[in-house]
Amino acid sequence: MEHAHVQLTTPVLADESALWFSAYGFGWGYCGYELKSDVVCQYLGAANDSPKQLLLAFQLGKPRLSAAAERKAVPSTGERVELTGEDLGGIGG
Numbered sequence: 189m190e191h192a193h194v195q196l197t198t199p200v201l202a203d204e205s206a207l208w209f210s211a212y213g214f215g216w217g218y219c220g221y222e223l224k225s226d227v228v229c230q231y232l233g234a235a236n237d238s239p240k241q242l243l244l245a246f247q248l249g250k251p252r253l254s255a256a257a258e259r260k261a262v263p264s265t266g267e268r269v270e271l272t273g274e275d276l277g278g279i280g281g
Contacts, residue, residue: 194254199223199246201239207246208268211257220268221257231276252276 194216199209205225212218223246225237232252234245246253256275263269 194258196250196254196257199243201242204239205237207242209246209253211254213258216258217262219257219260219262220266221260222268222270223253224270227271227273227276231273249276 194211194213197210197212199207202208202222207223207225207228208220209223210218210220225234225242228234228242228245228249229237232245232249234241253271253276256271256277260269260271260275
């Protein structure tokens with residue numbers, strides 16, 4: 189089966205403890221996601237939880253994030269979905 193080309197929006201820092209972003213793709217749909225700062229540090233390689241480091245790690249981790257978003261079930265209720273380290277492959281950075 190061919191993968192849908194899921195795109196990610198630019199993340200926003202939410203409450204200084206998480207990144208919020210959306211994923212969307214033709215034939216795939218649209219969903220909002222939350223990525224906790226500790227997950228970004230441990231699994232995407234951010235050096236610390238500063239906004240600069242979190243956003244840099246997000247940009248560098250886009251391929252993994254797109255794949256994780258595509259695998260994660262999209263709720264029909266429209267709620268934001270939390271991505272965990274397990275969703276990102278379970279291997280720390």
